Amino acid sequence: MSKRIAGPEIERLIQLLAKVPGLGPRSARRAALHLIKKKEQLLEPLAAAMGEAVDKVRICSTCGNVDTSDPCMICTDPRRDAGTLIVVEDVSDLWALERAAAMNVRYHVLGGTLSPLDGIGPDQLNIRSLVDRIAGGEVKEVILAVNATVEGQTTAHYVTDQLSGRTERGATERGFSKYSLAFLLLAIFSLILTTPTHAAPIDDQFQAWLQTDLWPEAKSKGISKKTFDEAFLGVKPNLKLPDLVLPGEKPTTPEKQHQAEFGPPANYFAEKIIRAVTTGGRAQESANSRVLGLIEKRYGVPGEIVLAIWGRETGFGAAKMPYDIVERGLAPVNAMKSSWAGALGQPQFMPTSFLKHAVDFDGDGRPDIWNSTPDVLASIANYLVHYGWVRGRGWGVEVTVPASVSCALEGPDQGKKISDWVAMGIRRADNKAFQASELKAEGLLLMPAGRSGPAFIVTPNFYVIKQYNNSDLYGLFIGHAADRIAKGDATFAGGWGPVGDLHRSDIAALQRALEAKGYDVGSADGLPGFKTRRSIGIWQAKNGKPATCFPDAGLVAQLK
Numbered sequence: 088m089s090k091r092i093a094g095p096e097i098e099r100l101i102q103l104l105a106k107v108p109g110l111g112p113r114s115a116r117r118a119a120l121h122l123i124k125k126k127e128q129l130l131e132p133l134a135a136a137m138g139e140a141v142d143k144v145r146i147c148s149t150c151g152n153v154d155t156s157d158p159c160m161i162c163t164d165p166r167r168d169a170g171t172l173i174v175v176e177d178v179s180d181l182w183a184l185e186r187a188a189a190m191n192v193r194y195h196v197l198g199g200t201l202s203p204l205d206g207i208g209p210d211q212l213n214i215r216s217l218v219d220r221i222a223g224g225e226v227k228e229v230i231l232a233v234n235a236t237v238e239g240q241t242t243a244h245y246v247t248d249q250l251s252g253r254t255e256r257g258a259t260e261r262g263f264s265k266y267s268l269a270f271l272l273l274a275i276f277s278l279i280l281t282t283p284t285h286a287a288p289i290d291d292q293f294q295a296w297l298q299t300d301l302w303p304e305a306k307s308k309g310i311s312k313k314t315f316d317e318a319f320l321g322v323k324p325n326l327k328l329p330d331l332v333l334p335g336e337k338p339t340t341p342e343k344q345h346q347a348e349f350g351p352p353a354n355y356f357a358e359k360i361i362r363a364v365t366t367g368g369r370a371q372e373s374a375n376s377r378v379l380g381l382i383e384k385r386y387g388v389p390g391e392i393v394l395a396i397w398g399r400e401t402g403f404g405a406a407k408m409p410y411d412i413v414e415r416g417l418a419p420v421n422a423m424k425s426s427w428a429g430a431l432g433q434p435q436f437m438p439t440s441f442l443k444h445a446v447d448f449d450g451d452g453r454p455d456i457w458n459s460t461p462d463v464l465a466s467i468a469n470y471l472v473h474y475g476w477v478r479g480r481g482w483g484v485e486v487t488v489p490a491s492v493s494c495a496l497e498g499p500d501q502g503k504k505i506s507d508w509v510a511m512g513i514r515r516a517d518n519k520a521f522q523a524s525e526l527k528a529e530g531l532l533l534m535p536a537g538r539s540g541p542a543f544i545v546t547p548n549f550y551v552i553k554q555y556n557n558s559d560l561y562g563l564f565i566g567h568a569a570d571r572i573a574k575g576d577a578t579f580a581g582g583w584g585p586v587g588d589l590h591r592s593d594i595a596a597l598q599r600a601l602e603a604k605g606y607d608v609g610s611a612d613g614l615p616g617f618k619t620r621r622s623i624g625i626w627q628a629k630n631g632k633p634a635t636c637f638p639d640a641g642l643v644a645q646l647k
Contacts, residue, residue, distance in 0.1 A: 097123070113590070149220070151196030151213050153178050161194060168192050170227035174217065174246065176200055176234060184232070195220065200238035201245055201405075206359035209245065218249055241405065293324050352536055353583040355560045361568055364398035368572035371403055378461045382448070386468040387478030391569040393467045396555060399564060400435040404463070432456030433463045434470070444470040474554040475547065480528065482552060482566035483545030485516040485580055488534070494636035495624035497532040498617040499550055505530040508544055516541070516580035535559040537620055537637030539584030559617070586637055593643045594619075600646040601626060 093101075097119065105115035122130040146152075147159035154160055161167065171192040175181050181194050197212045209215070220226065231246060233239040297319055305315050371394055372379065379390035397403055431441050434456050445454035448465035455462045488494070489512040506526040513532075515521065530544040543563070552562045571577065591613030598611035601622050609618035615638055624636035626646075635642075 150194050151178070151198055151216075152181060152194065166191060169225050171230070172221070172226045172228070173230045173232050175232050176239065176242070180232065180234075193226075197233075197242065197246075200233065200242040202238050202241075202402075206363055209249075212242075214246060214249060217246070221250060290323055351583075351588055352540055352560055352586065355564065356567070356579070356583065358578070361564070361571065362576075363402070364395060364568045365571040365576060367398050367403050368394040368568065371397070372572060375460060375464065378448070378464060382465050382468050386465070386472050386476070388468040388471050388476050389481075389569065389573070390464075391573040392471070392482070392552070392565065393464050394572055395565045395568040396467050396552075397433060397463060398568065399561075401433045404433045404460075434467050436466070436470070440470060444473055470555070471551055474551045476551050477546070477548055480525075480546045480548055482549045482562075482569070483530075483533070483543050484521075485541050486513050486544050487516055487580075488513055488532070488542045492532075493624060493628065494534050494537055494634055495621040495628070497534045497621055497636070499531055502529045502531045504528070505544060508532070513544065533559065533563075533617075534620065534636060535563065536583060536586045537624070538633075538635045539586045539637055541579045541581030541583070586639070589638055589640065589643065593640075594638050597623075597638050597643045597646050 100122075101112070101115045101119045104118050105112050107115075122133065143155045144153060145155065145157040145159075147154055147157055147162060149158045149162045152159040152161055156163075168191055172195055173181075173184065173192055174195045174197060175184070176197055176199060178196055181196060184194075195213065195217050197214065197217070199207055199212055201207060201209065201212065221229065229250060231243050233243050302312075302315055306312070368391065372390060379393070382388070382393065383390050394403075431438060436445065436456060441454075441456065444466055445456050446462060446465040446469050447454045448461040449455075449459050451459070454466065456466050486508075492511050492513060504527055505521055508530055509521060509526070528546070530546065531549070533543040533545045533549070534540070545562075545566075549562050549566065552565050553559070555561070555565075567579070593613075594615055595611050595613035598608040598613070598619055601608050601619070602611060604626070606622035606626060607618050608622050609616050615623075619638070620636045623638060623642065624634040627634045627636075627642075
């Protein structure tokens, strides 16, 4: 139990401040101390202002803006052009546009973006009210100023479809491809607010690199100069990517974890996210049963595994890829879309994986992982086979691990016969016996949250799944979702404890301390992989402490 250093009121203030975007536990503590020191100048006025906000702030029923009146000041301002409507994702986008320039238009706040995997559909957004608003006839021009993310593009496409019947009455639309002005607007304002002052030199360096380094390599691979120049026309570095290290800067361990696969397990396995994949997976299984049967016969990969990956990667194709990829003629240029990281199509293949593993399963002469469901499913299966999928074996099962079995025994390099694990006291969590055919086969202990979460005996196929995304949580999500698609909904028997909320920088410091003591943590990257987890367990046991095999604040303090 951690030691308290302040009264419950102050601890409560720190906990609430830590929930503010941009503030972690450390920053929240500093902010709380600053407010307390400036009680009369800051804390009391802030408390009074927040009390007034609670009493008076309203959500505008017309546009979704936040104000003290309903309708808001923007909607009631007679100087604004009621015929032009800018549609934004969030109130913060509206405010950013207003700060950046005098728009003199009206707005509509969607309240987010479509994200099937997060359970956010059209009914959770202010899309119906937008359609009704335009149907009133006053709006003549709609500008979709959503962000250029996969979710933003998906939302833009959906809104465009919903508005298509309204444009015949006079309203025009601008957005993705047709909506270039909207995205240009958002890009300009984003640059005004966030682009570093050294962006111009970096742009120059990037253009020089394209011509002196990348073009010769592309030419050697058979890429024509025409294709190369067209592909990079107008392309500039994206300086806002997570964990980006700019030229001349030293890499640092980021304080916060941006990738969901390495965050708190309880968030990653939220029931609404799993159900989006399992419910959609069963529907796709029914719709594509014949194709899935043929794929399983040819490749030996169960259909439910393929469906789980498809659902996790792009929501069964619901997430539209906005970025262009070119050459080879394998798909029309306007169809070759990718995510910001370059992952292609519905299976989210990197370009080299597309060339190696994409399959023409529908027999139309080309592998189409953007539009052909048979090609998408077969390509995923072919990818797994390439990395060693073992026909006839599953991915693994949840187990109970007695205290007598060390959590430091986990890892892909410490496999044993499943019969040996059973002899040590490990049992299936569902109380069923291991299949006789499995007892002589290799099993590997996996405890992704140490003693603070479910445990598993996995097969080598689990690590094949991880070739898709090198995260234990990703591999578990796919296996768990596949089981639920095939066998019905059943949650993990074990619960996820309060783990995964430490800063990456703190975990990296712990890893460096363990390395200094001679332990193998894999890499001091702030991510608690199996080598870090078992090294923690070994150190804890050696020092007479209960082995938890997972970093916590107390352990960080002891080892830093």
